[in-house]
Amino acid sequence: MKKFLNNxxxxxxxxxxxxxxxxxxxxxxxxxxxxxxxxxxxxxxKVALISGGGSGHEPLHAGFVGKGVLDAACPxxxxxxxxxxxxxxxxxxxxxxxxxxxIVKNYSGDVMNFEMAAEMLPGPNATVLVNDDVAVEDSSFxxxxxxxxxxxxxxxxxxxxxxxxxxxxxxxxxxxxxxxATRTMGVALTSCTVPAAGTPTFALGEDExxxxxxxxxxxxxxxxxxxxxxxxxxxxxxxxxxxxNAPGDVPLLLLVNGFGATPLMELHLLADAAIRLIEQxxxxxxxxxxxxxxxxxxxxxxxxxxxxxxxxxxxxxxxxVHTAALRW
Numbered sequence: 242m243k244k245f246l247n248n249x250x251x252x253x254x255x256x257x258x259x260x261x262x263x264x265x266x267x268x269x270x271x272x273x274x275x276x277x278x279x280x281x282x283x284x285x286x287k288v289a290l291i292s293g294g295g296s297g298h299e300p301l302h303a304g305f306v307g308k309g310v311l312d313a314a315c316p317x318x319x320x321x322x323x324x325x326x327x328x329x330x331x332x333x334x335x336x337x338x339x340x341x342x343x344i345v346k347n348y349s350g351d352v353m354n355f356e357m358a359a360e361m362l363p364g365p366n367a368t369v370l371v372n373d374d375v376a377v378e379d380s381s382f383x384x385x386x387x388x389x390x391x392x393x394x395x396x397x398x399x400x401x402x403x404x405x406x407x408x409x410x411x412x413x414x415x416x417x418x419x420x421x422a423t424r425t426m427g428v429a430l431t432s433c434t435v436p437a438a439g440t441p442t443f444a445l446g447e448d449e450x451x452x453x454x455x456x457x458x459x460x461x462x463x464x465x466x467x468x469x470x471x472x473x474x475x476x477x478x479x480x481x482x483x484x485x486n487a488p489g490d491v492p493l494l495l496l497v498n499g500f501g502a503t504p505l506m507e508l509h510l511l512a513d514a515a516i517r518l519i520e521q522x523x524x525x526x527x528x529x530x531x532x533x534x535x536x537x538x539x540x541x542x543x544x545x546x547x548x549x550x551x552x553x554x555x556x557x558x559x560x561x562v563h564t565a566a567l568r569w
Contacts, residue, residue: 242439249436253296253318260303264565267307274324276331277303278313283337288403288412289313291331292344292396294351295320297435298456301392301535304566310400311344311564319435319538320457322350328358332366340365340409344396344416346388347372367409369416371395373425373546375484376453376462389456390498390535390544391423394558397567401560419554424481427461427544428473429454429500433537452476456500456537470507474514477545482522487549492527493519494558496546501536503543508532515545528558534566 246252254272261270261277268277276293283289292302293315302314313331315323332341341362345355347370359366373391399416407415429451432441442458445451450473453461462480487493497512499505512531519526527550535544548554562569 242434242436244436246436252436253316256296257303257316260565267563267565268303271330271334274327274330276313276315276327276334277306278331278334279306279308282312282335284312285337286339287337288339288407288409289332289335289337289341290344290396290400290403290412291315291328291335291341292392293317293323293328294346294348295322295457297433297538298536300533300566305393305396305564307562307564309404309560309562309564310396310567319437322348322354325354325358325361328355329361332358332362336364340367342366342399342403342409342412342416343368344392344399345370346392347385348387349384365409367413369395369399369413369420371420373420373423374455375424375426375480376455387455389425389427390496390546391420391425391548393534394423394494394496394546394548395419397562398554398557401557401562404560405557415553419548422485422549422554423546424485425544425546426477426481427454427456427500427542428452428477429458429461429540429542430467431502431541433458433501433540435538454542456535458537458540470511471514474511474518474545478515478518478547481545481547482519485547485549487524489523490525492525492550492555494528494548494550495519495526495530496534497529497531498535498544498546499533500540500542500544501533502539502541505532508543511543511545519547527555
């Protein structure tokens with residue numbers, strides 16, 4: 242294993258310290274307990290959005306803390322849920338009096354710890370559970386579908402609504418609507434290596450790929466021979482679009498997300514394949530985002546996310562955003 246690190250136990254703390262120093266205009270980093278908050282938080286009268294999860298998925302979630310998305314993010318150790326204490330401390334730091342909305346990926350540890358935190362929060366709060374992955378219904382990490390790259394779409398759209406003054410109930414309802422309108426499918430070309438383990442999580446042959454892989458390297462739907470980008474995109478989009486079951490004239494948002502070790506050249510090539518396939522199905526592509534947003538350490542691979550947009554969602558997606566990972 243070759244990683245940039247000093248001491249394994251200090252890896253997360255040092256990374257967070259570096260993130261805070263690089264983006265000091267946007268965020269403030271707390272080390273004990275670990276969380277990242279907006280530099281201008283709390284915003285009085287605004288619903289506070291908090292998300293989080295295991296580290297190793299950067300820029301999710303800390304990279305989306307800032308104007309128009311999250312008020313705080315709670316990073317756990319690599320691929321490990323943050324603790325309830327982290328969520329509580331983050332909520333105390335950013336609650337502006339209009340309530341706290343927790344956006345949680347459907348992984349068992351995240352669900353349990355965010356639920357515990359919600360029970361202890363003194364003020365009004367609500368939760369949106371993201372379960373956009375169509376690859377498997379249950380896994381070693383979840384009951385039900387996993388929450389993966391579609392979380393970014395939920396955080397951006399609901400974050401804009403909160404920034405515009407929507408109340409807690411409206412933000413929760415919008416988030417749940419975005420979840421219902423979003424589907425994701427991923428594929429891995431290589432494994433990732435968790436620093437504490439020091440060896441790849443799984444092994445793939447030179448001519449193999451894992452279709453439907455999870456963002457922690459957990460198994461997907463099937464192990465298949467490596468294929469062309471057009472063929473891979475067809476399998477991924479076919480699963481996502483068939484499950485979404487949107488009418489042909491409904492506009493879609495397309496997110497082409499890299500898992501950490503896939504060059505942008507290949508992601509844009511995959512985007513080209515996905516765009517052609519979606520247009521063949523008759524869907525207008527209203528918005529496109531390409532890049533590494535929900536990663537899996539050093540895994541080579543990608544996911545395709547499609548969201549069925551309506552006018553309200555499109556407006557909130559287009560609303561100004563200023564975070565480390567998103568700016569427009």
